[in-house]
Amino acid sequence: MEDLRIKTRGQLDTLEKIMLRIPLYHGYKEKELRRESDSLLRNHIYQNLLDAKQNLKKKQSQLIENNQMDLGKKIDKIIVSCDTVAERIHHAEGGYSGFWDAVKIKEKELDMLYQFDVDISAIADETKTHSNELLAASHSGKAEDLSTITQKIDLLDEKITARTNLLNGYGDT
Numbered sequence: 824m825e826d827l828r829i830k831t832r833g834q835l836d837t838l839e840k841i842m843l844r845i846p847l848y849h850g851y852k853e854k855e856l857r858r859e860s861d862s863l864l865r866n867h868i869y870q871n872l873l874d875a876k877q878n879l880k881k882k883q884s885q886l887i888e889n890n891q892m893d894l895g896k897k898i899d900k901i902i903v904s905c906d907t908v909a910e911r912i913h914h915a916e917g918g919y920s921g922f923w924d925a926v927k928i929k930e931k932e933l934d935m936l937y938q939f940d941v942d943i944s945a946i947a948d949e950t951k952t953h954s955n956e957l958l959a960a961s962h963s964g965k966a967e968d969l970s971t972i973t974q975k976i977d978l979l980d981e982k983i984t985a986r987t988n989l990l991n992g993y994g995d996t
Contacts, residue, residue: 827996857918857933871947872909872979876902878954892954896968900911901973906948908979912943915983915992932989939986943979950975 879902886895918928918936928936953972960968 854918854928854930854933857937858928859931861937861940862917864937864944865915865917868940868944868947869909869913870906871944871951872912875947875951875954875972876905876909878951878958879905882954882958897969900977901969904973904976904980908976908983909979911983912947915986918990928990935989936986939982939989943982944988946979946982947974950979 837887883895883902886892886898903938918933950972953975957968957972
């Protein structure tokens, strides 16, 4: 995926480019562009996770039709986890800090936040790919087929927690 920070900066109109030359406004606008890029990336992640969830639901229906209730129950837990992670990233903070906030979010933290989301995006892409492969598999399904998706979703959850810790000032996790 292309660097959305470059893309958003390229979308500025002439007036915004002129205003970027104003010293106080420049810093504000640069942070705002970073937050907008991050928001676009998080929306992409969210959509990939929703797609993965839909694939898992379709596979669950196939499993139930084939009387594989045990796998149907296992995949239901994965669907819930996928939905939880998707909603966590969808409602994640965007890196704004007010003037009086104890924890300040500067450019460095916004760049780290974006890098977290790039890493999360790669894992979400892999999760969607694995869910596509699972759905397309001709066999009914096996428990080991679900373990890769489960691992990816668990890793996403860990990364989102680390991202939240960064925003809350708990350190560079």
